[in-house]
Amino acid sequence: PIAESYELFSARDRNCLHMEVDISGSNLKYETGDHIAIWPTNPGEEVNRFLDILDLSGKQHTVITVKALEPTAKVPFPNPTTYDAILRYHLEICAPVSRQFVSTLAAFAPNDAIKAEMNRLGSDKDYFHEKTGPHYYNIARFLSSVSKGEKWTTIPFSAFIEGLTKLQPRYYSISSSSLVQPKKISITAVVESQQIPGRDDPFRGVATNYLFALKQKQNGDPNPAPFGQTYELTGPRNKYDGIHVPVHVRHSNFKLPSDPGKPVIMIGPGTGVAPFRGFVQERAKLARDGVEVGKTLLFFGCRMPSEDFM
Incomplete structure (x- = not known):
């Protein structure tokens, strides 16, 4: 206390x-x-920003079960859980976005133009720094900026569980x-x-x-x-x-x-x-x-x- x-x-x-x-x-x-x-814990505003850009705002309290593909792997938070709980208490959603993770998410871009931009950002270190460095973008802010607010509806949530650091x-x-x-x-x-x-x-x-x-x-x-x-x-x-x-x-x-x-x-x-x-x-x-x-x-x-x- x-x-x-x-x-x-x-x-x-x-x-x-x-x-x-x-x-x-x-x-x-x-x-x-x-x-x-x-x-x-992560601030509610950033949790909501994350849910919104993935078009999950209406599902934040949906109960989900996360299972590891490898039998020896351990899920890094209690199960069952919700999208809101994972983002609020367990993932580092406020950290600066990494170029490697941008490359991973390029395949799930809402359209070809955004996909091309994501691929360039993921492969060109200087271009990535130019576009993201001055803004301290976290992942949700970055996705919103690249797509100009268009929702990213096809990214599997497991990509974030695997690609983002556990909240430290x-x-x-x-x-x-x-x-x-x-x-x-x-x-x-x-x-x-x-x-x-x-x-x-x-x-x-x-x-x-x-x-x-x-x-x-x-x-x-x-x-x-x-x-x-x-x-x-x-x-x-x-x-x-x-x-x-x-x-x-x-x-x-x-x-x-x-x-x-x-x-x-x-x-x-x-x-x-x-x-x-x-x-x-x-x-x-x-x-x-x-x-x-x-x-x-x-x-x-x-x-x-x-x-x-x-």
Whole structure:
């Protein structure tokens, strides 16, 4: 569960989020300097965009069963399921489209002109980069752009299950000390929203915007959809009912010196300061406990003292 969440600052185009994840009811343990993995869900707008371009909007909740052709292969999500659940919780639908996957889908183009364009995009690296690179197209945005909105009705859904990466966790430096708060993990991160030249809307990070939506819900903010995006916060089959987020811990070699008496200089611009927050907490606790602590200096940067000073 999320114990607490709030914004450290909210500037013109940036929001910095701080969140405390309660791990007391789990088997999770961490050490100062470790990473926390956040398992996000995809935003509803991108799920709907994907369903729409495949002409599946009316079938999003149709129950389907996915079977592997190879007896030894394992389907990478629970069965039976729905189109909506696969896209929302299990596939990396927001990632930039790959040229190899474009080549695979060319055979299913709505007409010969689109097929020719797809074949060129798939075979010509420079042309592909020219047409897609500036826009950060995901697969649904790409298909819509190439076909000018015409539906792609003949692509077998299995092509996406095979061709798209499984939705991956996003890793963040833990910004707390396990010595100070062993049962709570702190996250400090900027909500990713970047205006891309040649693109109508900003490119938005999947996980940080998901966390921001959880923060909005927890605090009862009047606009629960950050930047116009909506998320199914309860997860598949209401698995995360309440203010919960699926996480795990990845251990890191990025640690304070084992000898607390050694001096340390830390440099962290922006939210790069996150792990050092935990280091400072740890050394302050050791000093309070009477341990001889070496000189500890932290240099951090911000854009403007009145805007994003943390």
